[in-house]
Amino acid sequence: MNYWLVKSEPNAYSWDDLVKLGRDHWDGVRNYAARNHMKDMKVGDLVLFYHSVNEKAVVGIAKVVKEYYQDPTTDDDRWVVVDLVPERKLDKPVTLDQVKADERLKEMILIKISRLSVQPVKKEEFDIILELSS
Structure with a gap:
């Protein structure tokens, strides 16, 4: 299993939006590095859901339920999506300041x-985020 982090502006698409839908494709990625990470995602991988801009915090955990396919929001075949389902909301958000302050996460x-919208996360980093959220 692999671990990932996806970033979204909560006023555009929030954790609550994913929860309300129950399942959704992660679309609109227009960065090659982020796209390549999405192509590496496998069914069952866990994903930290990060609210960017004002909140700057990991707020939930999602799971990959469908591997990459053509992004339905564009005809350009360079761009892909994966399908995610919400697993659970974190007990308390883990802020970017907390991540930066934790020496164990200095290589995250x-x-x-910081601007990469889809990124890999090491298992140790994932576990530390969970620890910080409880």
Whole structure:
């Protein structure tokens, strides 16, 4: 199993939106690195759901339920989506400031390449985020 983090502006698409839909495709990615990460996602992988902009916090965990396919929001075949379902909301959000303050997370891509909207997460990092959320 692999672990990932996806970022969304909560005023455009929030954790609550995913929960309300129950299942949705992750669309609109127009960055090659992020797209390539989506192509590496496998059914069953767990995904940290991060609210960007004002909130800047991991708020939930989703699961990949369908591997990549053509993004239905564009005819350009370079872009793909994956399907996600919400697994659970975190007991308390884990803020970017908390991530930056935790020495164990100093190599996390969220800190190093902050604008990347889909990024891999190491299992150890995933577990630390869960620890910080309880």
